[in-house]
Amino acid sequence: xxxxxxxxxxxxxxxxxxAVVLAxxxxxxxxxxxxxxxxxxxxxxxxxDIYKAQAFGTCVxxxxxxxxxxxxxxRLDKRFLPLLYNRRHLxxxxxxxxxxxVDNILGWYNAFSPINRYxxxxxxxxxxxxxxxxxxxxxxxxxLLILTILAVTSHDFWLHFLKPTLWKFLHMGIYLAYALxxxxxxxxxxxSAAGPFMTTAxxxxxxxxxxxxxxxxxxxxxxxxQQNDVDDTGKWMDAGDPKDVPDKRARIISIxxxxxxxxxxxxxxxxxxxxxxxxxxxxxxxxxxxxxCVTCPWHGYQYRxxxxxxxxxxxxxxxxxxxxxxxxxxxxxxxxxxxxxYVEPVVSPMVAEGS
Numbered sequence: 001x002x003x004x005x006x007x008x009x010x011x012x013x014x015x016x017x018x019a020v021v022l023a024x025x026x027x028x029x030x031x032x033x034x035x036x037x038x039x040x041x042x043x044x045x046x047x048x049d050i051y052k053a054q055a056f057g058t059c060v061x062x063x064x065x066x067x068x069x070x071x072x073x074x075r076l077d078k079r080f081l082p083l084l085y086n087r088r089h090l091x092x093x094x095x096x097x098x099x100x101x102v103d104n105i106l107g108w109y110n111a112f113s114p115i116n117r118y119x120x121x122x123x124x125x126x127x128x129x130x131x132x133x134x135x136x137x138x139x140x141x142x143x144l145l146i147l148t149i150l151a152v153t154s155h156d157f158w159l160h161f162l163k164p165t166l167w168k169f170l171h172m173g174i175y176l177a178y179a180l181x182x183x184x185x186x187x188x189x190x191x192s193a194a195g196p197f198m199t200t201a202x203x204x205x206x207x208x209x210x211x212x213x214x215x216x217x218x219x220x221x222x223x224x225x226q227q228n229d230v231d232d233t234g235k236w237m238d239a240g241d242p243k244d245v246p247d248k249r250a251r252i253i254s255i256x257x258x259x260x261x262x263x264x265x266x267x268x269x270x271x272x273x274x275x276x277x278x279x280x281x282x283x284x285x286x287x288x289x290x291x292x293c294v295t296c297p298w299h300g301y302q303y304r305x306x307x308x309x310x311x312x313x314x315x316x317x318x319x320x321x322x323x324x325x326x327x328x329x330x331x332x333x334x335x336x337x338x339x340x341x342y343v344e345p346v347v348s349p350m351v352a353e354g355s
């Protein structure tokens with residue numbers, strides 16, 4: 001959270017995160033370019049420039065695979081949440097590496113073309129009517145265009161300008177970019193790959209991304225399909241035993257297929273707020289109370305329990321909901337109040353503070 005826009009809000013966590021990423025990338029590129037050639041089994045050694053292009057290309061593919069795995073891993077196990085915190089930096093680094101890959105490819109294969117090397121990408125191969133020999137370069141160009149758009153709009157300025165829903169929809173384009181890159185690799189590099197290693201690596205990477213997303217989707221489905229009784233008025237939903245809400249944490253209640261409420265307990269006080277963070281629609285119910293405020297597990301945005309407002313000088317706010325205790329049960333009014341509306345917390349004498 002910041003009171004003004006700056007290029008990067010640096011802190012120790014981001015420095016460490018980026019340092020680890022850059023060190024890992026540097027080690028991968030170094031091993032691929034300088035060590036891997038020692039194990040060549042071909043009659044004529046592969047040119048060093050080709051190794052560079054391959055190194056950057058494979059690095060982009062594996063980084064993008066890792067980026068797509070972070071989201072579902074964080075939903076399945078909260079220990080992966082630190083990876084999510086600075087994922088946008090990881091995406092920008094991936095985009096930059098993609099440009100290095102393109103530069104090395106064009107600098108080697110298209111350097112002596114009689115036409116402009118950038119134009120030649122679109123003109124040399126126009127066999128769009130067949131599978132083998134398909135101009136896979138075009139797929140890479142479209143993927144690079146998407147990665148560029150996502151990198152440029154990754155700053156919070158664009159998030160505020162486009163609003164979270166549109167910004168999130170735009171950045172779902174990462175899946176299209178990944179599909180294009182997989183096709184780019186399958187129709188390009190894999191066609192001339194020596195041995196099964198690269199084909200296996202690409203297949204395993206795609207399988208990993210799909211499997212993790214299916215597992216995370218299954219967990220989300222279990223929340224959406226939970227059954228909660230509603231009273232005769234149709235306005236109050238049984239939210240269970242207040243003792244089932246862990247202290248400083250939340251229980252997530254699904255009201256409709258696309259609306260969830262997070263019921264937090266702070267000692268003996270219980271409050272209900274929207275489960276959606278105003279920043280990037282993060283799951284507030286998976287966060288915790290820090291310094292008296294609900295803290296989003298994605299990027300640390302905070303909200304007061306009683307009114308859903310971010311502490312000053314920040315201006316973000318979310319919807320709140322009414323709660324009541326009746327016969328030892330906690331009941332939730334399913335009608336959302338306007339963002340920032342104050343609601344008196346419910347005090348439950350049945351729970352002990354810190355339990």
